Structures are given as C-alpha cells and as structure tokens.
Amino acid sequence: MANSTQAASERKPTVPVHRGVTMADVAKHAGVSRTAVSFVLSNRENASISEETRTRILEAVQALGYRPNAGARALASQRSDWYGIVTEIVTAPFAVDIIKGAQDQAWLDRRFLLIAPSDQADATGLNQGMEDAAVEKLLEQRVEGLLYAATYHRAVHVPESANEVPTVLINCFDADGKLPSIVPDERAGGRVAIERLLQAGHSRIGVINLDPDIPAAVGRLAGCREALAEAGLELDPALVVSGHATADGGYEAACEILDKYPSGAGRPTALFCLNDRMAMGAYDAIKERGLAIPQDIAVIGFDNQELIAAYLRPKLTTVALPFEEMGALGVQTLASLTAGQPITAHQQMVDCPLLERYSV
Amino acid sequence: MANSTQAASERKPTVPVHRGVTMADVAKHAGVSRTAVSFVLSNRENASISEETRTRILEAVQALGYRPNAGARALASQRSDWYGIVTEIVTAPFAVDIIKGAQDQAWLDRRFLLIAPSDQADATGLNQGMEDAAVEKLLEQRVEGLLYAATYHRAVHVPESANEVPTVLINCFDADGKLPSIVPDERAGGRVAIERLLQAGHSRIGVINLDPDIPAAVGRLAGCREALAEAGLELDPALVVSGHATADGGYEAACEILDKYPSGAGRPTALFCLNDRMAMGAYDAIKERGLAIPQDIAVIGFDNQELIAAYLRPKLTTVALPFEEMGALGVQTLASLTAGQPITAHQQMVDCPLLERYSV
DNA sequence: CCCTCGAAGTAACGCGCGTTAGTAGTAGCA
DNA sequence: TGCTACTACTAACGCGCGTTACTTCGAGGG
Known part of the structure; x- marks a missing residue:
C-alpha cells in the first residue's frame, strides 16, 4: 500500500503538452x-x-490571450450550450434558410448549432442509416436539444434516439404527433395569394397544382377555396391542373389551361402557381402565346425561390415560405423546452407573407 | 493540515447529476x-x-446503451476531431455547396465540421466584427483547423486569430498569399466553354462580361482568348459587353450586342455569358427578337446555378463551379496540414467542368 | 526450484474547468 | 474580551475520458 503510494509520488510527471493558455496560467500571472x-x-x-483583484485578473487574461476551453467547461458544468440540427443540407436550397434562421437565433442565445447532414431523401423516406448515425453523432457531442428539418413540408419518421433530448421538428411533423413541430401556414398562404388576385380585379383564376396529396397542396388549395368563397366565387374545376413540380410541369399545365380557350373568351386572367418553378414554366407558355404578364395574365407563385422569382422577367409576385422564421422559432422552442418552460402550442404555424413584385 | 484533509474526507459527496451512462458504469456492469x-x-x-473480456465489455456497452462523451474525450486526448468553417451562409447559394462538400469529406474522416456564420459581405469587405467573433468561438471549441470560404472568388482579409491553427481558404485567397487556398480554375473554365462553341461550329462569339476587374472575369476571359487564339481567331472587342451580374444586366448587354446587327448580318451566332443569371436575361433578349436557342444563337453560361440553368427553356449548357470539390479538397488539405504532412501546392486549382444541356 | 517473460489486466494521474465547503482577516458590538 | 458577521479569497473534488506505469499470474526454460 505504502509502496504503491510512494511509487506514484516518485513517478516523474507526464510532460504537459501545452496547447494553450489555461485558467491556471492566468491565475499564476x-x-x-x-x-x-x-x-x-x-x-x-x-x-x-x-475590484482590484478583478481588474488584475482581467488584465492577465488580456496579457496572456486566454481563451476558455468550451469542451472542458461543458464537461465540468454538465451543459454544452449546443443544439444539433439534422437536415438534408443540399437537396433543396430551402434547408439553408432554415439553418440560417436557426443559426442566427442560436448565436443570439450564445449557443452553438451543430449541423449534421442526413443524406438525400429517396422514395421510401429518408436514408435511415445515415440519419441514425447523424443523430448518434450529435448525441455524442452532448447536444442539449435537437432540431429536425425537412426541405419540404411532410410527415417524417424521426430516429428513436432523438427521444433522449428535447426535439423540435421544422417544416415537417411526425405521424404519431408526439413531437412538437413548426410548419408553414399553407392555408393562409393560399388565401393571401388569392386575395391579392381578387383585389387586382381578377375573378377567373386558374390554378396550377402540385401533387394533390402533399400537405402543401392540400393547405394551399384549401386557402384558395376559402378566399374565393368569401368573395362569393368558386374554383372552376376546369381551371385546376396538376403537374410535376418543375418548370416543365408548369409549362405543360399552363398550356393545357390556356389552350382550352383559343379565342381568349373564358380564359382565366390570372394563374396561381403552387410553386415558383411551375410559375417559371407558366411564364414561357404565356409568352409563347403572345400574351403579356401581368397585362393579359397575372401570375402569382409560391415558395419565393429567390433565384427564380427575383430574376424572372417580370419579377414574380409570390408567397414566401418562412424558412428563416421557422428555423429561429425552432431554436426558441428548443430553448423553452430545455429550460423546462411550457411551449405555446404543440404545432406552431408560421405565416407565409406575400411578396409583391411585378407579375400581378 | 490533518484538519483540512479530514474535513475534506468527511464532506458529504456532491450528488452526482447523472445525465448518461459513463465508462465507469460499463466497467462495473x-x-x-x-x-x-x-x-x-x-x-x-x-x-x-x-477475447472473452472483450466481448463481455462490448455486451455491457450494448446493454447499457453507452455513448461516448465527445467533449470528455477531446479534453483527455487533447484533440477534438473538429474543424471549423467560417462563411456567409445564406448570401449566395454557393456557400451551401462548399459546406456540403466539406461536411461530407469531414464525415468520411470521422470529423465534425462546426459551421460559424459571418454576416453578409458589404462593400468594404466582410463584416469584420462578426467574423472575428466567429473565429473566436470556433477556437474556443478547440477546432484543429479552420476553413474560410467566400461565396465568390476574391481576395479576403482573414482575422488574425485564424493563424493560431492551420487555415485553408476556399474560393478565395489572401492578399499576402500567406495562407494556402483553393480556387476554381477560371481560365480553364473559360477555355472549355469556348472550345465547346468552336466545336459546334461557331466562330463569331459574343461575350457578356462581368465587372472586368474581378478574378472570375479576368480568368474566364483569358481562357476565352486562349481558346480562340488556338483556333486562329480573335475576340472582337465590339462583341464584348459588361453588365451587372444580374438577369437585367444580362438582358441589357444581350440587347446591346444583338441590336448592333439589326439585319442579322455580322451578328454573333453564340453568346458566352460569364454567369448564369446574365444568361437568363440574355435568353429573354434573344427570344424577344424572335430568335431560337440554340438554332439561331447558342448560349453558354457559367456557374451552373442549378435553379436557373436546369429550369431555363431550353436548359442551359454551362460551366460548373466546383464548389463541392473545393469544400472536400479543403478538408483534405486541412487534414494533411494538421497531420504535419506537406500539401501539394500553396494554391490549388480545381477544374470547372462543362455541363452539356440544350442551349448549344 | 528459481527465474524470466509475456498475457491480462488495474490504479492513478491529468486534461481544463465549475463548484462547494471551507479559511483568514477585519470590523462592529455588547 | 469574546462573539458574530462579513469580505475576500482558496483547497479540493469531480465532470468523463486517455494514458502510463505499474501488478498479478501462469507458462516455459534452465
């Protein structure tokens, strides 16, 4: 016993591999x-x-260029000040905006956002292997909360282990409804688009629809119908055409609608495109027929995909998806959750503002 | 002396706030x-x-759901396995691709990429306050290396403290030339664009130029001249017009070029647009004049801004900026640097591949 | 039989910090 | 004088882990 103790004290100290100034250095100084x-x-x-000691210490900090070690602090204090976000980062440009919003908000709260990529989504849902690994990695970093973001509004399946820390879903929801989520208010977005067209004097409005089953289409179309109903109007089924969510899809759908009225009589005077890419295609169809936007046909989009909406000629009036706001709200919600405070609602809906440009 | 020791040993132990299974738990199990x-x-x-103990241990890990604590590991082993990247995240869609490339590569190397936002760039360069803070925060996390990415190819000023760890610049370079950097090979990109047009039989080529002073314009135009020279041709100064790097700028520049030849005689048969946004505007100008792409006028772009290039009608043939590759190469370079290995070159240039679509 | 040596493990230290339970010194008051 | 109260600190522990310097034990060799 004495032996081992003695041996221990006689042992030559390990050479310290000093990679930085520590608190001990500051203290000594x-x-x-x-x-x-x-x-x-x-x-x-x-x-x-x-006060005197205090300034002496602060001076030492300055003099030595001390920088706290976040990892050590986390270990000692048992809190990391880190949140994690899992998302398909490059699939759609939208994820970036969510991250941006979350990032900025986290920064304000003096927290760090760890971003973990989950590979692209395929038909069967997300690449589960990669996702689990991502969540796992984040938990190893001891994040205090998780954000889980999708690039388009849909139901998702969240990895089991996400349950170990507070988790908030952004732009998606889980089928079981167990996790709090933040989604765009698609319905209100549909309303505001139609209201804008009504206000501009349009009463015969064509709709270029997405796949009718996805949440975005359901909500936007419902809002659309509501707004029309309040004006005493109805959606003419002949004017609603679904297509692929691409420029080509929009082009074809627009052609179909326009060519129903070769003489011009009965033709809609406005087109509500459920996303901007389709609006891009619709522009081509309209221009090809020698019609002017917005004089002959007004166009309104959805999503506010900057690169499209802001560069189309004329620039596209559209309804924006509030990605940054959702990201920020996600972090705020997480903050409440980790602080043990109640959150305002299990599913929070964020407004989709109308962006006026020149196509209406 | 004895007193204090005794007091210490009599002290009731602090209640452990167990937030997770530790190695000690596994060991006991x-x-x-x-x-x-x-x-x-x-x-x-x-x-x-x-072998027997080994499996017993691994079983215990499974049974208890043990998850290593990355922070504690970093503290003990003196290496964090983290890299940091500083970038303006949302300003341009390009940053995302750099991040994506870096992220994926880091993931392969079992490292974590911490992303720190630096606010938007303004005329005087980047927002320095925010940037310094970002670097500082990353260093507090004890990142082993720094990536510094710009959204467009240019000279940058890197915060002082970045010198404390290996740093690699992506899509930019520092004026002093002290830091290793990774940039696109603009010149080769210019060449490949022109070579494609030559191959398609065009010999009279118009160029819609960017601000002639920026590195992208200098390089691309030089490559353009080289390729023409090799074919025994020369760039007609009358066919080179600069404009704002926007769709409107491209539209105006294209109008200027096209309207010089109202009869059609002498008009270029191809347009090399130094970015895709300008190509987008050029499309409008060409179509307005009743000309067809590519039959009457071929168009080739630069940047491969997916949302534009892939959705224009016809889809735009363009030269891609290798953002993902640059991001990945940045991480690889950082890995060499932190491992003390030599790097291949102080400034590494990455190829800009031609993406064939339907506008040539 | 003793000695050496490798296999199989373990005790103990330190990474940089937050935190708790102390101590030394002085002022105030009865 | 003795006691409390307060200010201004400090010693020591533990966070979860990597790592080094041991110890123990059985096999093999002379």
Missing part, C-alpha cells in the same frame, strides 16, 4: 487562485472579489 | 476496470485484453 479566475470570468453574482 | 473498457473501445493495438 495574476497571483491569485484558479477559483478566483473562474469566479471573475463567469461573472458570479455572490462571489466577493475585490 | 462487465466486472472489469474502466481502463479495460477504454482499451477495448479505442481498439488499442498492443493492449492485451482476452
């Missing part, structure tokens, strides 16, 4: 204890440190 | 020492652990 440094740097309320 | 667990989990070469 300032001639105080490490504890004092810790107290000053963490701005402890009821720690009594004289 | 498997009936071995914590060291043994560590050896097994880190796959130590020359540690002699019997």
Whole structure:
C-alpha cells in the first residue's frame, strides 16, 4: 500500500503538452487562485472579489490571450450550450434558410448549432442509416436539444434516439404527433395569394397544382377555396391542373389551361402557381402565346425561390415560405423546452407573407 | 493540515447529476476496470485484453446503451476531431455547396465540421466584427483547423486569430498569399466553354462580361482568348459587353450586342455569358427578337446555378463551379496540414467542368 | 526450484474547468 | 474580551475520458 503510494509520488510527471493558455496560467500571472479566475470570468453574482483583484485578473487574461476551453467547461458544468440540427443540407436550397434562421437565433442565445447532414431523401423516406448515425453523432457531442428539418413540408419518421433530448421538428411533423413541430401556414398562404388576385380585379383564376396529396397542396388549395368563397366565387374545376413540380410541369399545365380557350373568351386572367418553378414554366407558355404578364395574365407563385422569382422577367409576385422564421422559432422552442418552460402550442404555424413584385 | 484533509474526507459527496451512462458504469456492469473498457473501445493495438473480456465489455456497452462523451474525450486526448468553417451562409447559394462538400469529406474522416456564420459581405469587405467573433468561438471549441470560404472568388482579409491553427481558404485567397487556398480554375473554365462553341461550329462569339476587374472575369476571359487564339481567331472587342451580374444586366448587354446587327448580318451566332443569371436575361433578349436557342444563337453560361440553368427553356449548357470539390479538397488539405504532412501546392486549382444541356 | 517473460489486466494521474465547503482577516458590538 | 458577521479569497473534488506505469499470474526454460 505504502509502496504503491510512494511509487506514484516518485513517478516523474507526464510532460504537459501545452496547447494553450489555461485558467491556471492566468491565475499564476495574476497571483491569485484558479477559483478566483473562474469566479471573475463567469461573472458570479455572490462571489466577493475585490475590484482590484478583478481588474488584475482581467488584465492577465488580456496579457496572456486566454481563451476558455468550451469542451472542458461543458464537461465540468454538465451543459454544452449546443443544439444539433439534422437536415438534408443540399437537396433543396430551402434547408439553408432554415439553418440560417436557426443559426442566427442560436448565436443570439450564445449557443452553438451543430449541423449534421442526413443524406438525400429517396422514395421510401429518408436514408435511415445515415440519419441514425447523424443523430448518434450529435448525441455524442452532448447536444442539449435537437432540431429536425425537412426541405419540404411532410410527415417524417424521426430516429428513436432523438427521444433522449428535447426535439423540435421544422417544416415537417411526425405521424404519431408526439413531437412538437413548426410548419408553414399553407392555408393562409393560399388565401393571401388569392386575395391579392381578387383585389387586382381578377375573378377567373386558374390554378396550377402540385401533387394533390402533399400537405402543401392540400393547405394551399384549401386557402384558395376559402378566399374565393368569401368573395362569393368558386374554383372552376376546369381551371385546376396538376403537374410535376418543375418548370416543365408548369409549362405543360399552363398550356393545357390556356389552350382550352383559343379565342381568349373564358380564359382565366390570372394563374396561381403552387410553386415558383411551375410559375417559371407558366411564364414561357404565356409568352409563347403572345400574351403579356401581368397585362393579359397575372401570375402569382409560391415558395419565393429567390433565384427564380427575383430574376424572372417580370419579377414574380409570390408567397414566401418562412424558412428563416421557422428555423429561429425552432431554436426558441428548443430553448423553452430545455429550460423546462411550457411551449405555446404543440404545432406552431408560421405565416407565409406575400411578396409583391411585378407579375400581378 | 490533518484538519483540512479530514474535513475534506468527511464532506458529504456532491450528488452526482447523472445525465448518461459513463465508462465507469460499463466497467462495473462487465466486472472489469474502466481502463479495460477504454482499451477495448479505442481498439488499442498492443493492449492485451482476452477475447472473452472483450466481448463481455462490448455486451455491457450494448446493454447499457453507452455513448461516448465527445467533449470528455477531446479534453483527455487533447484533440477534438473538429474543424471549423467560417462563411456567409445564406448570401449566395454557393456557400451551401462548399459546406456540403466539406461536411461530407469531414464525415468520411470521422470529423465534425462546426459551421460559424459571418454576416453578409458589404462593400468594404466582410463584416469584420462578426467574423472575428466567429473565429473566436470556433477556437474556443478547440477546432484543429479552420476553413474560410467566400461565396465568390476574391481576395479576403482573414482575422488574425485564424493563424493560431492551420487555415485553408476556399474560393478565395489572401492578399499576402500567406495562407494556402483553393480556387476554381477560371481560365480553364473559360477555355472549355469556348472550345465547346468552336466545336459546334461557331466562330463569331459574343461575350457578356462581368465587372472586368474581378478574378472570375479576368480568368474566364483569358481562357476565352486562349481558346480562340488556338483556333486562329480573335475576340472582337465590339462583341464584348459588361453588365451587372444580374438577369437585367444580362438582358441589357444581350440587347446591346444583338441590336448592333439589326439585319442579322455580322451578328454573333453564340453568346458566352460569364454567369448564369446574365444568361437568363440574355435568353429573354434573344427570344424577344424572335430568335431560337440554340438554332439561331447558342448560349453558354457559367456557374451552373442549378435553379436557373436546369429550369431555363431550353436548359442551359454551362460551366460548373466546383464548389463541392473545393469544400472536400479543403478538408483534405486541412487534414494533411494538421497531420504535419506537406500539401501539394500553396494554391490549388480545381477544374470547372462543362455541363452539356440544350442551349448549344 | 528459481527465474524470466509475456498475457491480462488495474490504479492513478491529468486534461481544463465549475463548484462547494471551507479559511483568514477585519470590523462592529455588547 | 469574546462573539458574530462579513469580505475576500482558496483547497479540493469531480465532470468523463486517455494514458502510463505499474501488478498479478501462469507458462516455459534452465
């Protein structure tokens, strides 16, 4: 027993591989204890440190260029100040905006957002292997909460292990409805689009629809019908055409609608395209027929895909999906959750604002 | 002396706030020492652990759902396995692709990429306050290396503190030339675009130029001239028009070029647009004049901005900026650097591949 | 039989920090 | 003088882990 103790104390100390200035260095430099440094740097309320010592410590910090070690702090304090977000990062440009919103909000809250990629979605849902690994990696970093974002509004299946920390879904929802989620208010978006067209004097409106089953289409179309109903109008089924969610799909759908009225009589004076890519195709169809936007036919889009909407000629009036807001709200919700505070609603809906440009 | 020791040992132990299974738990469950667990989990070469103990330990890991604590590991091993990347995340869609490339490569190397936002660039360069803070935050996380990415090819000024760890610049370079950088090979990109047009039989080629002073314009135009020279041709100054790097700018520039030849005689049969947004505007100008793409006028772009190039009608043939490759190469370079290995070149150039679509 | 040597493990230290339970010193008051 | 109260600190522990320097035990050799 004594032997081993002695051996231990005789052992030559491991050579310290100093990669940075530590609190101990600061303490030595300032001639105080490490504890004092810790107290000053963490701005402890009821720690009594004289003003003089305090400044001496802060000067030492400056002089040595001390930089706290976030990992060590996390280990000691048992909180990491990290959130994690899982998303398909490059699939759609939308994910970026969600991340941006979340990132900025996290930054404001002095927290760090760890971004983990989950590979592209395929027909069967997300690439589950990659996703699980991503969540796992984030949990290894001891994130305090998880954000789970989809690039288009849909139901998702979240990896089991996400249940170990507070989790918030962004732009998606889980089928079981167990996790809190944040989604765009598609219905209100549909309303505002139609209301804008009504206000501009249009009463005969064509709709270029997405796949009718996806949440976006359901909501937007419902809002559309509501707004028309309030104006005493109805959606003419002949004017609703579904297509692929691409420019080509939009082109074809627009052709179909326009060519129903070769003489021009009965032709809609406005087109509500359920996304901007389709609006892009619709532009071509309209122009090809020698019609002018918005004089002959007004066009309104959805999604506000900047690169399209802002560069089409004329620039496209469209309804924006509030990605940044959803990202920010996600972080705020997570903050409430991790603080043990109640959240306002299990499913929070965020407004889709109308962006006026020149196509109406 | 004895007193204080006694007091310390009499002190009631702090209540452990257990937030997770630790190695100690695994060790207890498997009936071995914590060291043994560590050896097994880190796959130590020359540690002699019997196969039987080994499996017992792994079973315990499974049974308890043990998950290593990355922060503690980093603290003990003095290496974080983290890289940091500083970039303006949302300003341009390009940053995303760089991040994606870097992210994927880092993931392969079992490293984590911390993404720190730096606010938007303004005329005077990047928002320095935000940037310094971003770098500072990353260093606090003890990243082992830094990536610094710009959304368009240019000279940048990197925060001082970035010098404390290996740093690689992506899609930019520092004026002093001190830091290794990775940039697109603009010149080769210019060449390949022109070569494609020559091959299609065009010899009279118009160029819609960017601001002539930026690196992208300089390089691309040089490549363009080279390719023409090799074919015994020259760039007609009358056919080179600069404009704003927008669709409107491209539209105006294209109008200017086309309207110089109202009769059609002498008019270029192809347009090389130095970015896709300008190509988008050029499309409008061409179509307005009743000309067909590519039959009457071929168009080739640059940047491969998916949302534009893939949705224009006809789809735009363009030269791609290799953002993902640059991001990946950045991480690889960083890996070499942190491993103390030499890197192939101080400034690495990455090829800009031609993407054939239907506008040539 | 003793000695050496490798296999199989373990005790203990330190990474940088937050935190708790102390101590030393002084002022105030009865 | 003795006691409390307060200010201004500090010693020591533990967070979860990697790592080094041991120990123990059985097999093999002389």
